[in-house]
Each structure stands twice: as C-alpha cells, then as structure tokens.
C-alpha cells in the first residue's frame with residue numbers, strides 16, 4: 001500500500017517501533033509501522049493476540065514512548081508531546097477499551113466518571129459540563145436522568161461501554177481509538193455499538209481506529225483494514241479488497257477463521 005500524504009490524512013506513523021526487553025528476551029512489539037488514518041473513515045487494525053495492536057494503540061495515545069519512529073497528527077509531530085501539550089492532544093484523541101469496568105472505579109457513579117472528562121476540557125467550557133454530559137449520553141442512546149446516578153454494576157455491559165463512549169465524545173475528539181471495545185459484549189449489543197461507531201463516522205465525520213482480533217467485525221464496520229502480524233502491518237487497503245483478495249497468507253488464515261458477527265465470541 002503506497003503512503004498517502006493527501007489532505008485527507010488525520011494521523012500517520014512513520015517507522016514506528018516499540019521494543020521490550022533486551023538480548024534474547026527482546027520483543028519487537030511494534031516493528032516499523034507506517035499507518036495512515038484518513039479523516040472521517042473507520043480503519044480497522046486487525047491481528048491475533050500478541051500481534052502488537054494494543055502496544056501500537058498506546059503509542060498513538062502517547063501512553064508509551066516509541067523506541068523509534070514518529071507519530072504525526074493533523075500535520076504536527078506529536079511523538080514526544082508531554083505535560084500540557086499531551087493533555088491538549090488527549091482532547092483530540094480519545095480511546096475506549098475492552099473492559100469498561102477496568103478503567104473506572106467500580107463504585108463511582110456515572111456522573112463522576114463523566115466528570116473526569118471535564119478536567120480535560122478548557123476551563124471556559126466546563127460551566128456547561130452537565131449539558132455536555134447529557135448531550136453525550138443522548139448521542140449514545142442513554143437517558144441522562146436515568147443514567148447519571150447509576151453505578152457500573154447497575155448497568156449492562158453494553159450500557160457501560162456506551163457510558164465510556166459518551167465520556168470520550170464529551171471532548172469532541174477528532175480521533176477515537178476503540179481497542180477491542182466490542183469484544184466482551186453479547187452479539188446483539190455488539191452490533192448496536194458497532195452501528196453507533198458507524199453513526200459517529202457518518203454523522204460527525206469522526207475518524208475511528210477500530211482495534212480488533214476479529215476480521216468479521218472489521219469488515220462489518222471499517223472502510224479500510226490494516227492487518228498486523230508480529231509487530232508489522234502486513235497488508236492494508238479498502239475493507240472489500242482485503243477481504244475479497246487477501247494478499248498475505250496471514251490475512252488468509254484470519255479469514256478462514258472469521259467468527260460470524262452474530263456469534264457471541
């Protein structure tokens with residue numbers, strides 16, 4: 001796949017790498033990745049467990065420092081942003097993860113969880129925090145009056161994941177990274193969340209990086225698919241093309257093992 005340096009590009013990585021350990025224990029979790037995310041598109045990053053997807057996601061989020069390479073967001077090199085500049089970056093790039101329980105305190109009410117997003121908002125807009133919470137909950141199909149006082153155990157898995165999406169949306173990010181965000185959900189709820197991500201793209205023009213081990217879900221949702229294997233992107237292109245005419249043997253092996261979307265695992 002040739003590099004795309006068109007005006008539609010929101011994020012790109014250049015030779016991005018992350019190595020853990022040394023000598024014989026060395027693991028090249030991310031090994032020279034050139035990833036391109038276009039504005040207003042869903043790109044799926046697909047690979048089996050251990051292929052390096054989460055490490056790449058953490059590098060993009062600036063939660064880890066790369067061993068080599070660059071991350072360019074909106075034309076700006078963000079590879080080494082820290083402190084206030086990193087907090088600014090997090091307004092533009094938000095993430096939801098597999099287990100919404102893990103990210104937040106078990107006994108914390110939804111309102112307190114959503115309030116943590118306000119800390120990242122510019123102070124002049126914090127006044128309207130409650131409205132921002134209600135609007136974000138409405139955008140994910142939840143009612144503020146019913147939801148704000150609830151604790152995680154009073155919500156279903158799908159509702160919890162939608163609360164985490166609402167939290168991310170409050171910051172109106174330009175890029176949303178969804179890392180196995182639908183993996184633990186029941187099949188019907190999973191389709192609801194996948195459709196919600198599609199709506200965010202279609203109605204808000206949001207750019208989404210959808211990280212998954214499941215090529216079936218990737219095909220359902222994504223405009224483009226990048227296949228990751230042993231720290232490298234081994235194949236990428238329009239979703240139709242990658243699925244219909246896979247070039248790499250690893251992609252073909254993933255295809256042979258596509259779980260049906262309506263199955264729960």
Ligand SMILES: Nc1ncnc2c1ncn2[C@@H]1O[C@H](COP(=O)(O)OP(=O)(O)OP(=O)(O)O)[C@@H](O)[C@H]1O
Nearest residue numbers: 020021027029047048049050051052053054055056
């Ligand atoms: N902090 C770390 N220290 C050492 N090795 C690590 C660390 N984080 C990840 N690795 C290794 O890097 C490789 C890629 O891991 P990573 O979690 O990114 O893969 P993944 O595709 O996201 O898999 P999963 O879906 O199971 O999380 C694995 O071999 C893993 O053991």
